[in-house]
Amino acid sequence: MKKIFLNLGRQPITNSFLKKLDKKTLANEFFYNLKITFDTNTKLVSLLNFVKPEKMFNEKYAHRASSSLTMMNHFKKISLKLKKKFKEIRCLEIGSNDGAFIRNFNKKSVIAVEPCKNLAVITNKLGYTTYPKFWNFELSEKIKKKHGKMNIIFSSNTISHVPKLDEIFKGIENILKDDGLFVFEDPYIYSVLKNNSYDQFYDEHAHLFSLLAMKNIVKSYNLKIVNVEKLDTHGGSIRFYISKISSKYKVQKNVKKMLDLEIKNNLNHLKTYKLFATRVKKSKIKLQKILNKIKSSNNKIVGYGATYKSATVYNYCNINAKKINYIVDTTINKQNKFTPGSHIKIKSPEKGFNNKLNIKFAFLGAWNFKREILKKEMNYIKNGGAFITHVPEPRIINLKNVNKEIR
Numbered sequence: 194m195k196k197i198f199l200n201l202g203r204q205p206i207t208n209s210f211l212k213k214l215d216k217k218t219l220a221n222e223f224f225y226n227l228k229i230t231f232d233t234n235t236k237l238v239s240l241l242n243f244v245k246p247e248k249m250f251n252e253k254y255a256h257r258a259s260s261s262l263t264m265m266n267h268f269k270k271i272s273l274k275l276k277k278k279f280k281e282i283r284c285l286e287i288g289s290n291d292g293a294f295i296r297n298f299n300k301k302s303v304i305a306v307e308p309c310k311n312l313a314v315i316t317n318k319l320g321y322t323t324y325p326k327f328w329n330f331e332l333s334e335k336i337k338k339k340h341g342k343m344n345i346i347f348s349s350n351t352i353s354h355v356p357k358l359d360e361i362f363k364g365i366e367n368i369l370k371d372d373g374l375f376v377f378e379d380p381y382i383y384s385v386l387k388n389n390s391y392d393q394f395y396d397e398h399a400h401l402f403s404l405l406a407m408k409n410i411v412k413s414y415n416l417k418i419v420n421v422e423k424l425d426t427h428g429g430s431i432r433f434y435i436s437k438i439s440s441k442y443k444v445q446k447n448v449k450k451m452l453d454l455e456i457k458n459n460l461n462h463l464k465t466y467k468l469f470a471t472r473v474k475k476s477k478i479k480l481q482k483i484l485n486k487i488k489s490s491n492n493k494i495v496g497y498g499a500t501y502k503s504a505t506v507y508n509y510c511n512i513n514a515k516k517i518n519y520i521v522d523t524t525i526n527k528q529n530k531f532t533p534g535s536h537i538k539i540k541s542p543e544k545g546f547n548n549k550l551n552i553k554f555a556f557l558g559a560w561n562f563k564r565e566i567l568k569k570e571m572n573y574i575k576n577g578g579a580f581i582t583h584v585p586e587p588r589i590i591n592l593k594n595v596n597k598e599i600r
């Protein structure tokens with residue numbers, strides 16, 4: 194049974210950056226109520242109300258996976274690891290974005306699936322056959338008929354985006370070779386609980402997975418989890434290695450270890466999620482206090498990274514352009530737009546975060562890149578600049594404590 198444990202209030206589509214703030218645009222802005230549930234049977238954490246995928250994943254999709262060096266290296270590593278496992282590679286990626294993963298493969302050995310048409314165009318142009326469609330059983334049939342079964346199926350930050358998981362796994366079961374592996378990674382609910390990173394909840398994250406929940410899900414599809422890894426990416430992720438039940442793969446020790454850890458930390462009990470919700474409420478109050486104090490001393494606050502996650506923080510904590518003067522972000526197609534719901538202007542770092550501006554406070558919207566950003570902006574910190582973060586606790590990072598934060 195699904196039980197609501199957290200209410201993050203009225204939220205926009207995180208990917209809907211606004212070009213202007215005229216009356217018509219504002220009147221058309223879409224909002225929904227973001228409530229989070231725990232299924233006491235399957236142990237799966239999901240949004241109560243799913244936003245229609247077509248509203249989020251369309252030709253306007255802004256995120257570019259290849260714009261992050263950290264993610265490019267990450268994909269290089271996992272593709273090398275997977276390539277070593279098979280002599281002849283037949284690889285399928287579900288949610289290929291702008292090709293950050295498939296660029297590591299020979300064009301003939303990969304089929305990509307990407308429903309955002311602006312992104313599918315990019316990988317098609319690069320020479321990778323890309324289906325501009327949502328993954329489902331029907332598409333798996335079509336691809337199987339044309340290209341055969343696959344031995345590597347990869348997906349990063351996509352499976353958690355799909356409301357109907359049944360379609361995903363039916364399609365996987367259909368197209369995965371008997372000795373094939375379905376490898377996917379998504380933000381890990383255990384990291385969210387530990388980091389109080391409630392901003393991992395937004396429209397696109399229909400579910401946040403635990404191993405406990407995934408074990409319950411796959412058993413209906415003749416599949417088994419053979420290995421699992423904890424990753425640092427996206428503020429803490431989990432990677433599953435899944436095969437056919439009858440495959441040659443033995444279940445690795447990691448699986449039991451992680452299951453034990455989840456049980457020890459009560460990820461199978463509603464109470465754990467209720468306690469988390471209490472911490473989230475406290476986090477909101479503390480962050481608001483920090484921002485109010487800085488503002489009352491007439492200081493500017495700039496946002497650093499117009500992440501999707503930060504949309505949840507801004508809208509839940511009632512932070513708008515009165516609190517955050519503007520946000521800087523390296524993604525070109527976010528620049529000169531306004532954040533959804535909170536309506537804060539986004540600028541390029543060159544324009545909005547240079548020495549001449551004498552900025553003293555920056556809210557770390559991209560906290561998942563904390564180390565990378567703190568190292569990059571060490572001169573800003575040495576000149577008296579500070580970062581504000583809410584993960585795991587709202588606090589200020591400055592010259593006094595920065596070394597501890599980078600470690």
Ligand code: TYD
Pocket residue numbers: 256427497498499500501502503521522523524527559561562565566569
């Ligand atoms: P991402 O990690 O994809 O988070 P989300 O899924 O919540 O959107 O986004 C990181 C954003 O931060 C992306 O828009 C680029 C931006 N960014 C900077 O502007 N400067 C930086 O130095 C880094 C590392 C990221």
